[in-house]
Amino acid sequence: MDFAFTEDQQELFEYVKEFCDEKLKPFADETDRAHEYPWDKVALMREMDLFGIPIAEQYGGMELGFLEWAVIGELVSAGCTTTGAVYGAHMLAEYPIMYFGTEEQKEKYLTPLATGESIGAFGLTEPMAGSDAGSVRMTAIRDGDEYVLNGTKIFITNGGDAEIYIIIANARPDRGMRGVTAFIVEKGMEGFEFGKDEEKMAFKSLSNRELIFNDCRVPAENLLHKEGRGFQVTMETLRVGRIGMAIGAVGLAQVAYEAAVEYSLTREQFGERIANFQMIQYHLANMATELEAGRLLTYRAAWLKDQGLEFEKEAAMAKVKTSEVCGYVTSKAVQIHGGYGYCCDYPVERYMREAKLFEIVEGTSEIQRLVIANQLLKEARK
Amino acid sequence: MRIIVCIKQVPDTTDVKINPETGTLIRDGVPSIINPFDENAIEAAVQLVEEHGGEVIGLCMGPPQAEQSLREAVAMGVNRAVLLCDRALAGGDTLATSYSLAQAISRIGDFDLIFCGKQAFDGDTGQVGPGLAEHLGIPQITYAIEIEEVTDKEIQVRRLLADGFEVVRATLPCLITAIKQLNEPRMPGLKNRIKAKKAEIELWTCESVSAQESRCGLDGSPTNVIKTFTPTRQVEGEIIAGETAEEKAGTLIDKLRDAQVL
Ligand SMILES: Cc1cc2nc3c(=O)[nH]c(=O)nc-3n(C[C@H](O)[C@H](O)[C@H](O)COP(=O)(O)OP(=O)(O)OC[C@H]3O[C@@H](n4cnc5c(N)ncnc54)[C@H](O)[C@@H]3O)c2cc1C
Numbered sequence: 001m002d003f004a005f006t007e008d009q010q011e012l013f014e015y016v017k018e019f020c021d022e023k024l025k026p027f028a029d030e031t032d033r034a035h036e037y038p039w040d041k042v043a044l045m046r047e048m049d050l051f052g053i054p055i056a057e058q059y060g061g062m063e064l065g066f067l068e069w070a071v072i073g074e075l076v077s078a079g080c081t082t083t084g085a086v087y088g089a090h091m092l093a094e095y096p097i098m099y100f101g102t103e104e105q106k107e108k109y110l111t112p113l114a115t116g117e118s119i120g121a122f123g124l125t126e127p128m129a130g131s132d133a134g135s136v137r138m139t140a141i142r143d144g145d146e147y148v149l150n151g152t153k154i155f156i157t158n159g160g161d162a163e164i165y166i167i168i169a170n171a172r173p174d175r176g177m178r179g180v181t182a183f184i185v186e187k188g189m190e191g192f193e194f195g196k197d198e199e200k201m202a203f204k205s206l207s208n209r210e211l212i213f214n215d216c217r218v219p220a221e222n223l224l225h226k227e228g229r230g231f232q233v234t235m236e237t238l239r240v241g242r243i244g245m246a247i248g249a250v251g252l253a254q255v256a257y258e259a260a261v262e263y264s265l266t267r268e269q270f271g272e273r274i275a276n277f278q279m280i281q282y283h284l285a286n287m288a289t290e291l292e293a294g295r296l297l298t299y300r301a302a303w304l305k306d307q308g309l310e311f312e313k314e315a316a317m318a319k320v321k322t323s324e325v326c327g328y329v330t331s332k333a334v335q336i337h338g339g340y341g342y343c344c345d346y347p348v349e350r351y352m353r354e355a356k357l358f359e360i361v362e363g364t365s366e367i368q369r370l371v372i373a374n375q376l377l378k379e380a381r382k
Numbered sequence: 383m384r385i386i387v388c389i390k391q392v393p394d395t396t397d398v399k400i401n402p403e404t405g406t407l408i409r410d411g412v413p414s415i416i417n418p419f420d421e422n423a424i425e426a427a428v429q430l431v432e433e434h435g436g437e438v439i440g441l442c443m444g445p446p447q448a449e450q451s452l453r454e455a456v457a458m459g460v461n462r463a464v465l466l467c468d469r470a471l472a473g474g475d476t477l478a479t480s481y482s483l484a485q486a487i488s489r490i491g492d493f494d495l496i497f498c499g500k501q502a503f504d505g506d507t508g509q510v511g512p513g514l515a516e517h518l519g520i521p522q523i524t525y526a527i528e529i530e531e532v533t534d535k536e537i538q539v540r541r542l543l544a545d546g547f548e549v550v551r552a553t554l555p556c557l558i559t560a561i562k563q564l565n566e567p568r569m570p571g572l573k574n575r576i577k578a579k580k581a582e583i584e585l586w587t588c589e590s591v592s593a594q595e596s597r598c599g600l601d602g603s604p605t606n607v608i609k610t611f612t613p614t615r616q617v618e619g620e621i622i623a624g625e626t627a628e629e630k631a632g633t634l635i636d637k638l639r640d641a642q643v644l
Contacts, residue, residue, distance in 0.1 A: 016573070019569055022569070023569070047568070047569075047571050048569065049571040049572040062573070
């Protein structure tokens with residue numbers, strides 16, 4: 001057992017941290033308040049080669065592991081949560097192509113995603129299919145060499161700004177879940193349009209649009225994996241996605257925690273720094289401990305993935321733990337800031353609003369517990 | 383275009399400590415970086431080559447570990463890296479240093495431009511760039527804030543002066559020194575950093591650039607640093623105490639009157 005990063009990893013993370021501290025962090029508030037997709041930050045991330053960390057060099061990636069992808073995601077999220085969310089959602093398009101794609105699909109779609117030339121999105125959720133992902137109603141009916149897509153997706157991160165979409169639809173509605181199929185769809189294909197961009201509690205500059213398909217004809221070669229295997233594609237993608245969400249939460253909790261420590265060392269009441277009060281120390285100690293627990297769960301899930309070992313349960317544990325830790329830490333960070341923490345001049349109120357997202361997307365905390373319980377009972381019954 | 387950039391490796395700190403006994407800089411434990419103004423010089427050179435084609439040659443005089451700075455320059459887009467490294471070069475003043483660099487540049491051959499930083503962070507003399515231009519017998523434009531135009535034969539540069547700007551045109555080849563406001567040096571991407579790790583760094587010695595050892599290093603330096611020291615603070619500041627802002631302002635005015643400033 002070795003908890004240390006290698007020298008190469010250390011150097012990589014220090015350099016990326018320098019990038020995040022210099023190019024993302026000073027503008028994080030501005031990025032959030034702009035109410036505009038952070039294209040300038042995307043461009044910087046692209047120049048830094050951060051969009052294809054675990055993708056093979058052959059397809060324009062860095063050919064590193066998911067652990068490196070995760071740690072970098074944490075640093076990006078700590079620098080700018082909005083950019084961190086773009087980074088996380090982007091992988092939801094890259095990973096299924098990397099894992100299930102044909103050679104042609106990888107060349108055509110994975111390469112521009114890995115270099116960051118194109119941004120990706122993953123469209124699963126529908127108005128009537130949220131946690132119950134197998135019940136998607138969008139249809140994709142085969143017609144000769146094409147599939148005809150009809151239906152609507154909602155809440156899709158990067159929607160409208162992304163060029164490449166993984167879309168989960170049903171090719172055989174009569175077969176229920178066994179008809180669910182995944183497709184690669186390009187922005188600009190006829191019959192594919194964008195609807196409402198959700199106004200949200202936080203992440204104001206992140207796009208979460210409706211994707212509207214009206215007789216959109218997609219070539220059969222854009223079928224990802226096999227017809228009827230879309231649920232498998234979804235589950236595999238979300239396993240990695242959970243690590244991405246977990247790490248986003250860790251990054252956010254980290255900056256909130258740092259803000260709280262710094263504030264407690266400068267704010268004076270009763271003639272001394274509030275950090276001297278035992279109750280503040282109690283909060284800080286808990287925050288740091290919870291944060292570290294969540295981080296280690298997440299790194300381990302990513303490490304298991306890199307080792308080719310089973311990581312389903314661990315990724316779900318990491319996601320549920322870190323998202324709840326993030327809620328706790330950001331809320332305590334506001335508490336430690338007192339009234340100033342509730343005001344928008346300090347970033348902690350934004351952190352607290354942002355934190356809530358992590359308990360909802362890519363499987364709510366309830367769903368994560370379902371996944372964990374299913375898995376552990378399966379193991380126990382063996 | 384063929385552009386040469388002179389790069390110095392310096393300790394990464396703005397308040398360099400001095401050993402009071404020897405009067406030399408304490409470098410132990412201080413990480414090394416590219417002299418910040420040299421990063422502006424590299425960026426300017428790389429941008430020009432990106433626009434006009436050609437190559438950028440990074441030239442660094444320094445100890446073997448200065449190779450690291452050249453690798454960073456390669457990651458930023460420098461095409462070829464030369465480290466002028468010889469024991470005989472140690473302890474050179476600005477005259478010896480500019481002579482040694484000029485010899486190395488003669489070995490490089492024809493070039494259109496030389497970029498230097500306006501000064502090094504550690505020595506702060508600002509003399510090596512101008513000295514180099516004199517050794518080579520070419521025009522120089524110091525304190526460049528904007529490269530306005532470059533043609534096959536000429537360059538037009540806006541210089542920052544203490545009280546304004548000056549626009550200067552010079553024929554090529556020409557030497558330019560860069561200030562911080564010239565550009566924002568890029569952070570190279572991960573791929574270029576990996577490539578730079580494997581890049582070849584050419585090692586040159588005094589002999590290989592036909593530099594006379596008597597004109598290099600300590601031997602070739604008419605300037606002698608007699609003493610370097612951190613000045614002791616002699617005037618103490620005073621924080622004016624008082625209950626209210628009015629009271630403090632009143633005390634301040636009294637004091638200024640006493641000192642006959644008001
Ligand atoms: C900002 C944002 C970004 C998003 N990005 C994407 C994206 O890029 N791609 C995409 O496809 N989707 C995306 N989503 C959708 C997101 O994944 C879903 O909102 C989420 O999975 C929950 O689905 P739902 O909203 O339909 O809630 P519901 O499924 O209706 O859940 C409502 C409540 O019921 C609980 N619940 C549901 N089923 C059970 C059960 N069996 N047992 C116990 N409790 C249960 C839930 O935990 C929750 O508390 C995004 C959402 C948001 C808000």
